[in-house]
Amino acid sequence: MSIKQAIVQQALPLIQPGMVVGFGGGSTVAELVKEAANHVNDIQVVTPSPTTRQLATVLGYTVIDPQYCDRVDIAFDGCDQMDTHGSALKSGGGIHANEKIIATLADSYWLLTVRSRLVQDQFDPKTPLVLEVLPKALALVMRAITEHGGQASIRTAANRDGMTLTDNGNFLIDCHFPSYNQLATLNTEFATLAGVVETSYFDHLVTNAILGDEATGIVTRLFEK
CATH class of the missing domain: 3.30.70.260 (ACT domain)
Structure with a gap:
């Protein structure tokens, strides 16, 4: 099992029937979208990503436009870097404005990423x-x-x-x-x-994160709650 698949397996139980679920962009979230379709398809999906929207539509999800959505139960996304205080830099994809709308709508906003992207003190300026x-x-x-x-x-x-x-x-x-x-x-x-x-800076918007250690294969949560 790859580290992305291990992260996805930890995220799956958070998705329950009847939820409005936000899925961002990136390969790990795409894996979650595909895997969730095999377990709980009775959800509505909202996404800032055209690629994710196409994938969710093909898989048979009901996809709703963010402009008609006033609340999201839970949302999943990736990041370039994040800190231990619930802030993140999401610079690579260029869809951060639409991502931030969904993050703000969500009751809980989870990042799925590898542990090497977690910074302890301050962000690395290599990410713009x-x-x-x-x-x-x-x-x-x-x-x-x-x-x-x-x-x-x-x-x-x-x-x-x-x-x-x-x-x-x-x-x-x-x-x-x-x-x-x-x-x-x-x-x-x-x-x-x-x-x-x-x-592209998400200031204290992150509820929690599922972090995969590529060296050990161990998956943990940023906040154990």
């Missing part, structure tokens, strides 16, 4: 803080990032010439800083800046 930005605010936001000591790059599309656009039609800006010793404060500065739709 990503901003989803309205196109008209691009110059304003780029200037603000520089003024805060960061280096900004506009994310470009891998399969075509040009910038990456989110599902909301906005730009993604990857922000690199020398350190994240004031990440919460920095995040607030950008989150309240005109034209910034959302940031």
Whole structure:
């Protein structure tokens, strides 16, 4: 059994019939979506990920749009890094604005990841803080990032010439800083800046996490409750 499968087996019992369940993106969550279909299909699914939405539809789930959903029983997602206080950086996928909506709607928000992504003190700046930005605010936001000591790059599309656009039609800006010793404060500065739709920092939104140790194969919870 792979470490992803071991994580999924720990997550499965949390899904009960009749629930509205949020599934994010990533390969571990995809494994959970597929495995859950064999155990409890009587759930409604909400997702920020077009890939997960397609998978859930093919598997026969009832998929509802987040704009018509005012409550989620439980949601599962991955992350790039997380800390021991329930905060996370979710920068790679570029769908953090829609992910954060579902995380906020959820009664409980669980991350499924490997233990090596857990940081003890502060986040590693190798993972950028990503901003989803309205196109008209691009110059304003780029200037603000520089003024805060960061280096900004506009994310470009891998399969075509040009910038990456989110599902909301906005730009993604990857922000690199020398350190994240004031990440919460920095995040607030950008989150309240005109034209910034959302940031990829999830400040104390995580209820719990299922962590797999790739070296030992042992799976544990971040908070044993």
